[in-house]
Amino acid sequence: MSRTVNIQQFLNENRFSPYQWMIFVICFLVAFFDGMDTAAIGYIAPSLLDDWGIEKKELAPVLSAALFGLAIGAVVSGPLADKFGRKIVLTASVILFSGFCVASAWAQDLTQMAVLRFITGLGLGAAMPNAVTLLTEYCPDHKRAMIVNTMYCGFPVGAAAGGFFASWLIPAYGWQTALMWCGLLPLVLGVLMVFLLPRSVSYLAVKKKPAEQIRRILKRINPNADLDGAEFVVDQSKITHSSENPMAMVLGSHFRFGSILLWLSYFTGLIIFYAMINWMPVLFKEANMPPELGPRISGLFxxxxxxxxxxxxxxxxxxxxxxxxxxxxLTAVSVACIGWALGQGLGMLIAVVLFAGVMQNTAQTSLPALAAKFYPAECRSTGVSWMLGIGRFGAIAGTFLTGQLIAWKLDFITIFVILAVPSLILSVCLLLKQKIYGDN
Incomplete structure (x- = not known):
């Protein structure tokens, strides 16, 4: 008679192996390059103003083009990954965003740049939720949040590295070279993923794939495990309805309100993140800051x-x-103080921006792990990707909101106080989720 092996229990009982560390490194690099490529347009924005002789308000559609793509890519990729597998969608998305980031270096006007950045965004949006989902499904329960959060740190680290990279590369070689390097490096990673990245064992079990496929992967985690003749199942500790499709589960009566609260949380958090990343270099330039300092301080955020x-x-x-x-x-308090800190000297500004960045990014990068814990394996990729995708419209809102605040010629203190409000909304959403679902 065959034995039944619970995949999550197997992961919980075995040490985190070198094979799982390889999956972690690949997913971290996906997040790193996702962050670098997403933030790239904000770092080259001051150069586009000078090279193309355009007004700041004309940048808003270009800054938002990739964000529209990010939102659509994330929303569409989740159901695709729950149907066809995390690896296939993740690898394709990396190759897509890297290739079109390189192509963006040849844009001749705002329209071309907007189209190319939109297509780049489709890949960027699909990459992150599937990296989170794939890594989650290789993590033991007692270390999942730390491992997934550490991986997701690749995104802000990539965005920060892009700022420091751009501050050195653009003055010497031009903004086109920055886009080329931001695309070529992840393109190499995408090719390596075809050969190195495994499929999700939880996905394979849910889809009733041959047990030998799962056994082969789990043996890479523990070569000494006795898995001969075993059948494999996913963790059934959550309420699941495997006969339903993933979208119906996410929007079903049990998960619906929690999903809406997660969407609002990610939406409001990205209003702040993209307002800062896309507009801080421009705002600091208006404050007569040396041009190389704007991207560097934004990178600190x-x-x-x-x-x-x-x-x-x-x-x-x-x-x-x-x-x-x-x-x-704490994010709301510190973001509200950035406008005041502009008049208190460079040291104070750096301290406030860095503290705000620690609070905001720590909260934001923790949300995917929270969502991955909330949803079962049958709809996890859809749940996480929809949170990231619908939340991306917050990035669009933040970009246009800040552009409008600047167009109204509001002072810096007022602008940053207004941008602090979304963080208060995020706090309320998660406290409501806690009240309804408990620690899930």
Whole structure:
């Protein structure tokens, strides 16, 4: 008679192997290049103003083009990944965004740049949720939040590295070279993923794929495991309805309100992140800051996402909803102080921007792990990707909102106070989720 092996129990009982670390590194690099390519347009924006002789308000459609693509790519990719597999969609998305990032270097006007950035965004949007989902399905329960949050830190680290990279590369070689390098590096990664990245064992089990495929992968995690003749199942500790399609599950009576709260949380968080990343270099230039300092200080804001490592450690031990709500409240306070700090000297500005970045990015990068924990394997990719995709419209809203605030000629203090409000909304959403679902 065949034995039944619970895949999640197998992962919980075995040490985190070198094979799983390889999956982690690949997913981290996907997040890194996703962050670098997403933020690239904000870093080259001041150069586009000069080279193409355009007004700041004309940049809004270009800055938002990739964000529309990000939203659509994320929403569409989740159901595709739940149907065809995480690896296939993830690898294709990396190759798509890297190739069109390179193509963006040859754009001759705003229209061409907007179209190319939109297509780039489709790949960027599909990459992150599937990287989160794939890695989640190779993590033990007691380390999942820390591992996934650490991986997701690749996004702000990539965005920060892009700022430092751009501040050196653009003055010497032009904005086109920056886009080329931002595309060529992940293109190499995409090719390697075809050969190195495994399929999700949980996905294979849910889809009733041959047990030998699953056994072969799990043997890479523990070569000494006795898996001969075993049948494999996913963790059934959550309420699941495997006969339903993933979209119906995410929108069903049990998960519906939690899904809406997660969407609102990610939406409001990205209003702040993209307002800062896309517009801070332009705002600081208007404040008569030396041109090379704007991208560097903006990079410090993105670099604050490294705090998500500590948040992941705490989420594995304490209540994730309450923790992220607290971080979001502190974000609101610190973002509101950035306009004031502009008049207090460079040291104070750097301190406030860095603290705001740590709070905001730590909260934001913790949300995918929270969503991955909330949804079962049958609809996890759809649930996570829809949160990231629908939330991306917050990035669009943040970009246009900040552009409008600048067009109204509001002072810096007022602009940053207004941008602090979404973080308060995020805190409320997660406290409501805690009240309804508990620590899930």
């Amino acid at each position: 993105a670099l604050g996402g490294l705090g998500a490592i500590a948040s992941g450690y705490l989420m594995d031990r304490f209540n994730g909803n309450k923790l992220i709500a607290l971080l979001s409240f």
